[in-house]
Amino acid sequence: MIHFSEERLSTVWEEAVPLMKEHFEETGDFGIEEFNPDKVQYLETDKLNLSKTFTARTDTDTLVGYSIFFIFPHHHSRERICAVQDALFLQKKHRGIAGVRFISFTDLVLEALGASLIFRPVSTKCDYSRTLSRMNYEHVQNGFMRRI
Amino acid sequence: MQSALPVAVSAKTAHHFAHERVSEAFCKEVLPLIICHFNETAHFKDIALKPDFEHYITLDQLGFVRLFTARELLGELIGYGVFFVRDNIHYQGSLQATQDLLYIKPSHRGFAFHFITYCDEQLADEGVEVIYQHVPTCNDYASRLLTPQGYEILEHVYVKRFS
Numbered sequence: 001m002i003h004f005s006e007e008r009l010s011t012v013w014e015e016a017v018p019l020m021k022e023h024f025e026e027t028g029d030f031g032i033e034e035f036n037p038d039k040v041q042y043l044e045t046d047k048l049n050l051s052k053t054f055t056a057r058t059d060t061d062t063l064v065g066y067s068i069f070f071i072f073p074h075h076h077s078r079e080r081i082c083a084v085q086d087a088l089f090l091q092k093k094h095r096g097i098a099g100v101r102f103i104s105f106t107d108l109v110l111e112a113l114g115a116s117l118i119f120r121p122v123s124t125k126c127d128y129s130r131t132l133s134r135m136n137y138e139h140v141q142n143g144f145m146r147r148i
Numbered sequence: 149m150q151s152a153l154p155v156a157v158s159a160k161t162a163h164h165f166a167h168e169r170v171s172e173a174f175c176k177e178v179l180p181l182i183i184c185h186f187n188e189t190a191h192f193k194d195i196a197l198k199p200d201f202e203h204y205i206t207l208d209q210l211g212f213v214r215l216f217t218a219r220e221l222l223g224e225l226i227g228y229g230v231f232f233v234r235d236n237i238h239y240q241g242s243l244q245a246t247q248d249l250l251y252i253k254p255s256h257r258g259f260a261f262h263f264i265t266y267c268d269e270q271l272a273d274e275g276v277e278v279i280y281q282h283v284p285t286c287n288d289y290a291s292r293l294l295t296p297q298g299y300e301i302l303e304h305v306y307v308k309r310f311s
Contacts, residue, residue, distance in 0.1 A: 024238075035239070036238075036241060036242075037237065037239075037240065038235065038240040075199065075200050075203060075204070076198075077195050077197060077198050077199075079196070080195060116311050117307055117308070117310075118308045119305060119306070120308075121306075122305070122306060124303060132306045136308055137306035138191065138306065139304055140284065140306065141284055141304075142282070142283050142301060142303070143281070143301070143303040143305055144280070144281045144300060144302060145299065145300060145302045146278070146281075146294075146297065146298050146300070147277065147278050148268070148271075148272045148277055148279065
């Protein structure tokens with residue numbers, strides 16, 4: 001059984017690094033070879049409550065997934081608080097219904113925290129669009145990148 | 149404000165592109181175009197458009213914003229591209245640009261390809277390694293304007309709304 005919680009990024013960072021590497025290997029951006037997250041910036045946003053971190057753990061408390069959101073007033077409609085997913089990862093062997101429950105859990109907490117819009121970018125390398133569509137998410141944009 | 153870099157498309161549609169600063173005067177000038185942009189592409193039209201101009205001005209002063217404009221030769225604003233430029237939090241040491249807004253008045257869209265090229269060149273000149281563009285599903289110009297310029301699809305963006 002997988003259980004979910006909100007935790008401080010500062011307390012889970014070291015534990016999460018191996019999972020971050022797995023995550024990067026699976027969906028890292030096209031053409032970018034080096035995984036090099038900015039720990040200082042992440043921890044600063046955590047400290048300022050500008051981000052929220054959620055974890056997925058087994059019954060033995062092993063970390064098997066995480067999700068990070070940045071929280072801020074929308075630039076275009078400043079009265080709306082947005083939660084923008086920076087990362088969502090669950091180890092492959094735990095995906096399926098646990099993944100859906102993880103998304104539902106984070107949605108509930110973010111709504112309770114006052115978010116009125118939740119944005120989730122879904123990598124084309126691990127496309128769970130159909131799952132989100134079934135969870136009342138709407139497809140609003142596509143993201144493109146160009147490496148100079 | 150930096151000097152304008154002319155880009156002649158034709159004698160009839162001559163216009164120029166420039167890198168400008170976000171100022172109070174510009175915010176006042178751009179508002180009618182932002183309203184057109186909102187009416188054309190906003191997904192939730194019942195959410196009031198209230199751009200946080202002060203925040204944009206502050207970010208510009210801190211060096212995080214790049215504003216590119218398209219103007220007719222007499223100076224009328226007909227389009228804009230706004231990018232946030234900073235080290236990517238996932239790949240520190242890599243300067244990256246993320247498009248926040250890109251809009252050209254419908255009556256002047258023939259040069260959008262050149263405007264995107266101009267924005268990309270300006271960003272490349274200052275050392276940006278990766279440019280991200282977000283394209284609304286209701287006006288999918290990617291196959292015409294982005295993929296021919298070397299852009300690849302990276303992600304689909306989903307949104308859930310409460311209240």
